[in-house]
Amino acid sequence: MDVVDRPALDGARVVPADGAFEGFVRQGATLEMKAFTGVSGDAGGYAVPREIDAAIARVLTGASPIRAIANVVQVGSAGYRKLITTGGTPSGWASETGPRPETATPVLTELVPPMGELYANPSASQAMLDDAAFDVEQWLAEEIAAEFAKAEGAAFVNGNGVNRPKGFLTQAVSTAKDGARPLGTLQYLPSGAASDFGGAPDERLVDLMQSLRAPYRQGASWVMNANTLARIRKLKGSDGHPLWQPGLAEGQPARLLGYPVVEAEDMPDIAANALSIAFGNFAAGYLIAERAETAILRDPYTNKPFVSFYATRRIGGCVADSEAIKLLKFAAA
Template sequence: MSDTVVARPVLDGARVGGGAAFDGFVRSGIVVEQKAFTGATGDQGGYAIPREIDAQIDAVLKSASPIRSIANVVQVGTAGYRKLVTTGGTPSGWAAETDARPVTATPTFVEIAPPMGELYANPSASQAMLDDALFDVEGWLAGEIAAEFAKAEGAAFVGGNGVNRPRGFLQAPTAAAGDATRSFGTLQYVPTGTAGDFGANGAERLIDLVQALRAPYRQGATFVMNAATAARIRKFKTSDGQFLWQPGMAAGQPASLLGYPVVEAEDMPDIAAGAHAVAFGNFKLGYLIAERSETNVLRDPYSNKPFVTFYAPKRVGGCVSNSEAIKVLRFAAS
C-alpha cells in the first residue's frame, strides 16, 4: 500500500460554496477520503456522502415510496439481518391453590430473513454543468438519486419477487383461512364474491376486510390501493347517502375510509379478476424493510466524456414479517 498521505478537508458545511469538501469532490474530483472495500483493492473505494444529503434522500423517499412511510424500517450493517417472531405466545394453565403446576408448552419461534438486493442510481451531468457556480450540485444529486430509488423501491415493496431485491407483500402466498388455521407466512384474502368487481355491495366487502383483521392489529392499520381503485371507492355511499370516504381535515392529512387512513401506492394492481387490488393492515407490524444507513457515491469522469457519472448503490431488503397483520381483498368469486 502506498505511504502517500492524503489531506482530509473538513467536512463541516458541505453546503457552503467555494471549496467545501464534498462540493469539490462532486465538481472536480478532489479527493475527500479514500477507503478500500477489501484488502486487495488498495486505495480504490467509495466516498461517504455527508449526513445532510442522506437526510434529504430519506425525506423524498417517504413521499414517493409510500410503503416505506408505513412499514417497519430497520438499519442494518450487513445483508445477514434476521428477525425472530413468536407464533404461539407462552401457554398457561389454571390450577387450584394446592394443585401441582405441570410444565407448560414452550413458545414457538419463526426466523424472518428479508431478501436483500443492491439498489443503485447512476445519474450523469456534463462537466460544464458542474462548473456552473449557480448550479446546486448537491441538491441535484440528492434529487436524482431519490427519484431512482423511490421508483424501484415502490415497485419492490409491493410486488418484488425477492430475487436480488425485496419480496413485496403481494408476493406472499394467500389463503382464505383465518388466523387460527392458516400457516405462518400466508396472507388471508377476503373475496368480493364477483370476479373483477366489488359485487352487489362494495361497502360491505370493505367492512368484511376490516373485520378480518383482528382487533390488536387494527390499532394503526391502513388501507393501501392505487389511484384508480381509490376513485371507485370514493363513490361508495351508505344507505343514507353519506360517502364512506372522508377527505383529510387539513393539508397533508391522509383521507380516511371506514375510520382508517388511506395510502395511495401506484404499484398496487388495478381492479381485475383475481387481483389483490386493496390491502388493509398494520404494516408497521406486518412488513419489514432492512437497509444500510450509509449511501456511497463513486465519481466517474472518464467512461462517458464529457459527462461525469455518479454511481450510488444502497442495499435494501424487505419481506412480510407477520402475515396476520395484513389482509388483502381479492376480486374473485371465492
C-alpha cells in the first residue's frame, strides 16, 4: 500500500522555532522569557553568594584616656584601702649637745576608692554563631571591651561614686590654696568671664599651671575635650606665637605651655561655671583600683537556643591627692 503524503491539519501543524514571533504577528500574543539576574531572588539572585567583610566597621566612640595617666593598682578584693599622710613629720634644730624634744607624728588618713562592677550580657543564637560569615564571639568580645573602656573613662571624670568610681570633677572644689583646703577638695581658678576666657587668656593658663606646686609639675599634663582644645589652639601669647605646639614626632602628644595635652571627651565643653580644663599630675592625683581583667562567661544553657556572654569588670577610683590636680572654671570669680 502506497503512503500518500497529505497536508497536515491546521491543529496539528508543527510550530517553528520562532513561534513566539509568529504568534505575535498572527495573533498579537507574546511569549515572555525573563533573563536570570542577581537583582531579585527568584530570578537567580538566590544563587549569587553574598560576601560580608570579616572586619566589621563600628562607629568609634571616644574612650577616656584617664587610665593611661592615672595610678592603676591591681587589688585582690573589693575592700581596698590606702593610707596617706597629711602634714608630714615636723622636725627641729638643736645644738650638738642640746636636748632633742619630741616632735609631732604624721597624721594618717584612710583612702577608700568607691568600687562598682561593670557588666554586659549580650546573647546570640547558636545558629548565628554557626553560620555567620565572621567570628561572632570575637566580635562581641571586642565590642564589650570598647564599651567598658568608654564607661569606665566617663566614670573617672564624672562618676558619682555610687556603685562606680568617683570622678575628679565631682569632688568638692574651692578657690583656697594648698594647705588651706580640706582633704579631698580641689582648687579651681576662675577664667575671668562666664562662658569664656577673660582678658589675657594666656595669663589665666599660666596662673593655673603655676598653681600646681613644682614637685607635681614633673609629669603633669593638661586634660580637656576636643572642643575646648580647638578654642585653645587659636590662642596666642603676647609675642604673637600660638600657645599650642604640635608634637615634634609621630606619636608624641601636642603641648600647651610645654606640657602634654590629653584629649578626654568626657570633659565638659566651655560653658558657664563649667570645669572644662584640668592640669595636674594624675599619677599622683587619681587612683584607679581594679580587681582583675575583664572576665567573660559563655553560657549556652540558661536561655536556649541563645548563647549568653556575661562579661564583668570590677573597678574603682577616686582622687588620691587633692593638691595634685587643678581646675579652670569658666566663671568671673
